[in-house]
Amino acid sequence: MALYSNTVMDHFRNPRNLGVLEDANGIGEAGNPVCGDIMKIYLKIENGIIEDVSFETFGCGSAIASSSMATELIKGKPVEEALALTNKAVAEALDGLPAHKMHCSVLAEEAIKEALKDYYAKQGLPFPGEEPEGCDGCCEGCTLHQ
Amino acid sequence: MNIYADNGATTKMSQRAIDAMIPYMAEFYGNPSSLYSIGQKAKEALDDARERVAKCLNCSPQEITFTGGGSEADNQAIVSAAMAGAKKGKMHIISTAFEHHAVLHILKKLAGEGYEVTLLDPGEKGIVTAEQVRAAITPETCLVTIMFVNNEIGTIMPVAEIGAVCREKGVTFHTDAVQAVGHIPVDVKAMNIDMLSLAAHKFHGPKGCGVLYVRRGLPIYNIIEGGAQERGKRGGTENVAAIMGLAAALEESCENMEEDNKRLIPLRDRLIEGLSKIPYSILNGDAERRAPGNVNFCFEGIEGESLLLLLDDKGISASSGSACTSGSLDPSHVLLSIGRPHELAHGSLRLTIGADITEEEVDYIIKSVGEVVAYLRSISPFWHDLESGKRQHMISEHWR
Structure with a gap:
């Protein structure tokens, strides 16, 4: 079997919602350059709906594909659905990720949560979701994937 | 190609x-x-x-x-x-x-x-x-x-x-x-x-x-x-x-070594020269005392595995010392041992060319790597931080 599924390769080669969203009202980032991946998510939320979303990613093929898929999964959806997005849902939508690449889907979930947190902070509202767990892209001792 | x-x-x-x-x-x-x-x-x-x-x-x-x-x-x-x-x-x-x-x-x-x-x-x-x-x-x-x-x-x-x-x-x-x-x-x-x-x-x-x-x-x-x-x-x-x-x-x-290297070394150097023109790129290892077919670079702001996958799409088979390609959490111990920071080692590319390579192919590699690095930087928040000054560039002049 190839390293990546066709869906992963499709999202890697043709990423959806790529770039900067100029009028974003929620921006979040997860990962760090030492570990080799950073994801940045831009959200445009209106009336409780994710009207638009985009991403920028520094990382491997599955990191780029995970960001792309995660944005697709929340685009046009109510904020509550975005808050409930799990890394597992991202990985499943990609038709699976190799075990050592699961952290890419975790990063995508984390980056979206960070962006939502930023949105609530800017609105002066308490963050209703679960706190991002602070995945920094480093896998040692990490239990987020299970 | x-x-x-x-x-x-x-x-x-x-x-x-x-x-x-x-x-x-x-x-x-x-x-x-x-x-x-x-x-x-x-x-x-x-x-x-x-x-x-x-x-x-x-x-x-x-x-x-x-x-x-x-x-x-x-x-x-x-x-x-x-x-x-x-x-x-x-x-x-x-x-x-x-x-x-x-x-x-x-x-x-x-x-x-x-x-x-x-x-x-x-x-x-x-x-x-x-x-x-x-x-x-x-x-x-x-x-x-x-x-x-x-x-x-x-x-x-x-x-x-x-x-x-x-x-x-x-x-x-x-x-x-x-x-x-x-x-x-x-x-x-x-x-x-x-x-x-x-x-x-x-x-x-x-x-x-x-x-x-x-x-x-x-x-x-x-x-x-x-x-x-x-x-x-x-x-x-x-x-x-x-x-x-x-x-x-x-x-x-051994019979062909001398003749092969006479051809290969200038092509290796052409490849090194071409890739050196990519901004914030650096050759890894001494330029003179190196194997006839080896070229190894780090590029700031990008990750090696995505670079390899996109080069593969262009028909080029290469390797990298990024953590994602090494199958471990750390990037190449070789790049770390010569003092490259983790952030830079993740963006490495090794090209080991053979004696049958042509000048045209070398030029195609230079062009392709340039295009892929530029694209990956355009989507990289890390690169944007380096360019905006939010993070410090790692390749300093004294390294060149």
């Missing part, structure tokens, strides 16, 4: 090597230990191959042991010298921080068994000096094991000088020459090499076949117990066909 630029990983077999193998699979398939003619025919082939390999390395046939590859040869060489050292109460080994894992992992194991291991720092140029070796040798030193050519950054160690120091000090000197043999001149006698490892598939021979050279008089310890093959030093029926392929490939590589 399809360009195989990962000859450091493995090479395409030469037709001469393939032709040399076929009779020993189809016709003379006998066991070299058997008495009847097809067995003896295989035995003759083995003797013949041993003689030809010895000639290429400038040693005697009795000093050649065929192994199942380079890693096995490295393991056997190091274990042999370590055990011989322990018998004399000498349990200190000197190596470098950027050896292949076939060396580093067995050294780690020996360190766990009470050996003291000193790993020399290759410095920013990626070259360990004979003076470093001299300074590290103690009365307890039983082995110096230093690679001939680094497998990732292609730097060439001053093996003859290191060999001279070891001979003077009476310390056994092993070199992992897997990336050197067949590509640059290797002469075990002139270079005072006591033990040497090589692998056939790095010079257009078959996989799973290597050589351990051990200078006459030095003890060899078995790591594979079995029959009396290889003078009892390596159990297991000899892979006669592969050994014939190895000998043919080695002879061919």
Whole structure:
């Protein structure tokens, strides 16, 4: 079997919602350059709906594909659905990720949560979701994937 | 365009090597230990191959042991010298921080068994000096094991000088020459090499076949117990066909070396020059003392695996030292050992070109890498932070 599924390769080669969203009202980032991946998510939320979303990613093929898929999964959806997005849902939508690449889907979930947190902070509202767990892209001792 | 630029990983077999193998699979398939003619025919082939390999390395046939590859040869060489050292109460080994894992992992194991291991720092140029070796040798030193050519950054160690120091000090000197043999001149006698490892598939021979050279008089310890093959030093029926392929490939590589390198080195330098024009890129390893086909760069703000996948889409096969491609959490230990920070080591690219590459192909690689790096930077928040000054660029002028 190839390293990546066709869906992963499709999202890697043709990423959806790529770039900067100029009028974003929620921006979040997860990962760090030492570990080799950073994801940045831009959200445009209106009336409780994710009207638009985009991403920028520094990382491997599955990191780029995970960001792309995660944005697709929340685009046009109510904020509550975005808050409930799990890394597992991202990985499943990609038709699976190799075990050592699961952290890419975790990063995508984390980056979206960070962006939502930023949105609530800017609105002066308490963050209703679960706190991002602070995945920094480093896998040692990490239990987020299970 | 399809360009195989990962000859450091493995090479395409030469037709001469393939032709040399076929009779020993189809016709003379006998066991070299058997008495009847097809067995003896295989035995003759083995003797013949041993003689030809010895000639290429400038040693005697009795000093050649065929192994199942380079890693096995490295393991056997190091274990042999370590055990011989322990018998004399000498349990200190000197190596470098950027050896292949076939060396580093067995050294780690020996360190766990009470050996003291000193790993020399290759410095920013990626070259360990004979003076470093001299300074590290103690009365307890039983082995110096230093690679001939680094497998990732292609730097060439001053093996003859290191060999001279070891001979003077009476310390056994092993070199992992897997990336050197067949590509640059290797002469075990002139270079005072006591033990040497090589692998056939790095010079257009078959996989799973290597050589351990051990200078006459030095003890060899078995790591594979079995029959009396290889003078009892390596159990297991000899892979006669592969050994014939190895000998043919080695002879061919040595015959063509001078001419190949005359063509290859200027093309390598053209590739280096072209890639150097990419902003915030840096060559890894010394520009002069490097293997004829090796080019290794770091690019700021991008990650190596995505670079490889997009180059593959353009028909270019290459490798990287990023964590994602190494299958571990850390990027290449080689790049870290020459002082590249993690952030930069993740964005590395190794191109190991072969003698058959054309100028047109080199230019295509330069153009393609430029395009892919520019694209990946355009989508990289890390790169944007570097450009906006939110994070500091890592490649400073003094590195250039």
